[in-house]
Amino acid sequence: MSDYKKCTGQEKYKDCLIGLSEEFKACQKAFTAMGDETRQLIIIALLKSDCQGIRVGEITGRTNLSRPAVSHHIKILMDAGIIGLRRVGTRNYYYIDYSESELKKIEALFAHIRELVTDAPDRRGED
Numbered sequence: 001m002s003d004y005k006k007c008t009g010q011e012k013y014k015d016c017l018i019g020l021s022e023e024f025k026a027c028q029k030a031f032t033a034m035g036d037e038t039r040q041l042i043i044i045a046l047l048k049s050d051c052q053g054i055r056v057g058e059i060t061g062r063t064n065l066s067r068p069a070v071s072h073h074i075k076i077l078m079d080a081g082i083i084g085l086r087r088v089g090t091r092n093y094y095y096i097d098y099s100e101s102e103l104k105k106i107e108a109l110f111a112h113i114r115e116l117v118t119d120a121p122d123r124r125g126e127d
Contacts, residue, residue, distance in 0.1 A: 016116060023109045030102040033080035038065065039073045046083060046096050053086050053093030 033039055045062040046054065054062075059070045074094055077083045081102035086093040098104065 013116070013119070020109075020112055020116065023105070023112060027102065027106050027109055029080045030082055030106060033076050033082055036073070036076075038063075038069070039077055041065070042070065042073055042077065043082070043096065046094060049095070051095065053084075053095030055091060055093060059094070 034043065041063045042059055042065075045059050048062070049058070056067060056070050056074065059065070059074075060067050063070065065073075074083065078085065078094075082096065083094050084097040084101075086095065096103075
């Protein structure tokens with residue numbers, strides 16, 4: 001999956017932590033976007049819809065948010081690479097497209113964290 005599996009030895013492990021720091025930076029915009037409770041509601045509404053996506057009006061109905069609020073938060077989620085847009089004529093349908101999403105980067109980040117924790121040097125006896 002990654003070079004993290006080779007993070008054995010103190011120096012190599014430290015280099016891997018530096019690489020992990022870069023991955024966190026690459027995911028920062030997505031983490032910030034998903035950290036907002038209102039945007040979490042929108043993500044959940046999108047996940048409850050079919051793969052074709054849903055329109056702003058439908059999201060407002062599912063979240064009890066105003067249309068301008070939904071549009072504002074959708075823009076942030078789109079800018080962060082969390083959701084996609086499909087246009088049909090003048091209609092816009094929003095969806096979570098995992099194949100194009102920043103979610104893959106986040107998933108990889110957590111996989112690397114898990115690998116680093118598994119391969120962490122023995123810290124028993126450290127203060």
